[in-house]
Amino acid sequence: MTPGAPGPRSRALARRAARVLVGGVDSPVRSFRAVGGSPVFFAAGRGAYLTDADGRRYLDLVGSWGANLLGNAPAPVVAAVRRAAGRGLTFGAPVAAEHELAERIRSAAPELERMRFVSSGTEAVMSAVRAARGFTGRSKVVKFAGGYHGHSDGLLARAGSGVATHALPDSAGVPRSVVAETLVARYNDPDGLADLFDRADDAIAAVVVEPVAGNMGVVPPRPDFLRRISTLARRHRALVIADEVITGFRLRRGTVHRTLGLRADLVTLGKVVGGGMPLGVYGGRRAVMETVAPLGPVYQAGTLAGHPLAMAAGVATLDRLTPELYRRLERTSAAMASMLSERAERAGATPFTIERVGSMLGLFFAPGPVRDDRDAERSDRARYARFFHAALDRGVYLPPSALETTFVSAAVRREDLARARPAFDAAFAAAGAARR
Numbered sequence: 417m418t419p420g421a422p423g424p425r426s427r428a429l430a431r432r433a434a435r436v437l438v439g440g441v442d443s444p445v446r447s448f449r450a451v452g453g454s455p456v457f458f459a460a461g462r463g464a465y466l467t468d469a470d471g472r473r474y475l476d477l478v479g480s481w482g483a484n485l486l487g488n489a490p491a492p493v494v495a496a497v498r499r500a501a502g503r504g505l506t507f508g509a510p511v512a513a514e515h516e517l518a519e520r521i522r523s524a525a526p527e528l529e530r531m532r533f534v535s536s537g538t539e540a541v542m543s544a545v546r547a548a549r550g551f552t553g554r555s556k557v558v559k560f561a562g563g564y565h566g567h568s569d570g571l572l573a574r575a576g577s578g579v580a581t582h583a584l585p586d587s588a589g590v591p592r593s594v595v596a597e598t599l600v601a602r603y604n605d606p607d608g609l610a611d612l613f614d615r616a617d618d619a620i621a622a623v624v625v626e627p628v629a630g631n632m633g634v635v636p637p638r639p640d641f642l643r644r645i646s647t648l649a650r651r652h653r654a655l656v657i658a659d660e661v662i663t664g665f666r667l668r669r670g671t672v673h674r675t676l677g678l679r680a681d682l683v684t685l686g687k688v689v690g691g692g693m694p695l696g697v698y699g700g701r702r703a704v705m706e707t708v709a710p711l712g713p714v715y716q717a718g719t720l721a722g723h724p725l726a727m728a729a730g731v732a733t734l735d736r737l738t739p740e741l742y743r744r745l746e747r748t749s750a751a752m753a754s755m756l757s758e759r760a761e762r763a764g765a766t767p768f769t770i771e772r773v774g775s776m777l778g779l780f781f782a783p784g785p786v787r788d789d790r791d792a793e794r795s796d797r798a799r800y801a802r803f804f805h806a807a808l809d810r811g812v813y814l815p816p817s818a819l820e821t822t823f824v825s826a827a828v829r830r831e832d833l834a835r836a837r838p839a840f841d842a843a844f845a846a847a848g849a850a851r852r
């Protein structure tokens with residue numbers, strides 16, 4: 417594999433893009449700002465590998481931020497999208513593929529008694545929050561620090577000083593008055609959530625939570641955390657929104673929150689269910705979902721919602737998600753995690769911690785265990801940046817930011833991991849040990 421990524425073509429494309437696109441990208445993390453350097457432009461992907469504009473090959477451990485569970489360009493999904501495109505790109509009217517995908521989702525996740533397709537995870541969570549507010553007649557929403565639920569105004573909020581507080585805007589352009597409706601608790605801290613409920617005087621419409629946090633690296637829920645959320649929400653008659661945009665259909669065929677002890681009224685999906693096309697889903701208890709138009713007073717719509725190509729990609733993807741596929745994915749992911757720990761130790765790259773749930777790996781250049789946003793924030797960004805670039809130079813594409821999830825796809829084989837080992841050795845050597 418050729419060292420020196422990104423090559424001259426990627427660099428030239430980045431310069432050109434920066435003259436028309438804001439920061440040269442359509443989503444900020446793609447810009448490599450978090451790790452430094454110029455972004456790699458990809459030209460093609462097949463299975464576990466990506467090819468960049470300079471013809472260099474990389475083992476793909478980003479998988480389009482978790483969307484590509486089956487790897488890049490899986491043949492049956494591409495064929496289904498081609499067939500659908502031949503019949504028409506969009507009608508703005510119902511097509512059978514919408515309920516065909518919805519039936520598959522519900523048979524794997526029966527708690528989505530009724531659902532609605534939207535075009536992104538952001539829209540899914542934003543709409544679920546609106547439905548929860550419409551159903552309960554309440555306005556406040558609780559999220560957890562370090563959780564990401566898309567970029568809608570009310571959820572772009574971070575914790576103020578201390579635990580369990582009123583939120584502060586996490587972006588310019590988000591009014592304080594909007595995030596005044598958002599309360600922030602600490603992940604894995606059910607007592608903090610109990611305090612919030614006590615102080616919020618039954619104004620809380622919903623608690624939104626990632627059953628396995630995947631946007632501050634990977635932070636698994638502690639044994640009682642999710643169960644306590646359910647109990648508290650029920651006691652205060654607030655709804656629970658399980659944000660499974662990452663975990664849904666990635667960790668098993670269906671959702672994971674129930675297995676982990678969380679009772680949700682609404683569930684959001686995205687990423688994997690779209691099979692690589694833009695798609696979000698929100699759904700849940702029939703009584704709550706039927707507050708949404710045209711049946712109820714909560715308005716929500718979309719010109720391209722239920723897009724035929726996204727439906728086709730979703731159906732073709734779900735039809736490939738067998739128990740055997742998840743067993744294999746678990747084996748490869750476990751092998752990947754133990755290989756990384758071993759190589760880190762061998763290189764003396766300490767501290768280094770992996771938090772893994774299935775094919776979601778959180779790589780932290782920090783001591784473990786990682787329980788919340790504060791622990792995650794201790795990860796050494798400079799060491800991660802060196803690790804990232806050394807791996808990239810040797811043909812391994814990792815998330816270009818220290819606090820993102822590394823995703824293993826079903827296209828990755830044990831041989832691919834073995835082939836990547838020298839790249840990881842070099843990457844851990846570059847990361848080095850923390851200076852004390």
Ligand SMILES: *Cc1c(COP(=O)(O)O)cnc(C)c1O
Pocket residue numbers: 535536537538539541564565566567626630631659660661662686687696
């Ligand atoms: C990615 C993500 C979203 C937002 O989805 P987009 O499709 O990027 O809008 C929401 N929630 C979680 C948990 C996510 O990981």
